[in-house]
Amino acid sequence: QSALTQPASVSGSPGQSITISCTGTTSDVGGYNQVSWYQLHPGKAPKLMIYDVTNRPSGVSNRFSGSKSDNTASLTISGLQAEDEADYYCSSYTSRSLRVFGTGTKVTVL
């Protein structure tokens, strides 16, 4: 049950677009369309940003979008804003009927 692989950090200037990758295997990311993305601000509860690879919960900005290709899922933030600076984690259902999180990515707005 190894953690999914994410880049440790991604940065961008306000207004730019950035993409965070989340790489797993055919037993998790590649095998199911059950990838979620969470945003964590220090001292606050995690917030669901994307579920089932591409879906946005009500209230989440349409600047956030998700996709998947083979064993890698991606979260794209377009029109980067200062408030987007946070840690982001992906999560996937697995073939053992379990769940696994990614290693986490720190997004910095320059």
Next chain:
Amino acid sequence: EVQLEESGGNMVRPGGSLRLSCAVSGFTFDDHGMSWVRQVPGKGLEWVCEINWNGGSTGYADSVKGRFTVSRDNGKKSLYLQMNSLRDEDTALYYCARNQLFGSGSDYWGQGTLVTVSS
């Protein structure tokens, strides 16, 4: 308003036990599966376990299987995590989270309760 509030976190010695609770309000508790997720301070999120709507199905991370037990009382709108044989590496902030009704994510989270395992 959906609310989840964890309690029961404390400092405990290695080998000890602790029971966490999560009281919920603002939604029909027995419609939803629930999860426990933890975060070691300064580290990443780790999925711990989950339970389906009626407690009939559970799943555990390998790191806690056989030591932790998740349960729920729908009448009391509460989720529980019984943690036995605690280890140093179980030290973390423990979150309870509501699983989506239609979707694979967890859409509401509590603020977490801190468990410290130390001699």
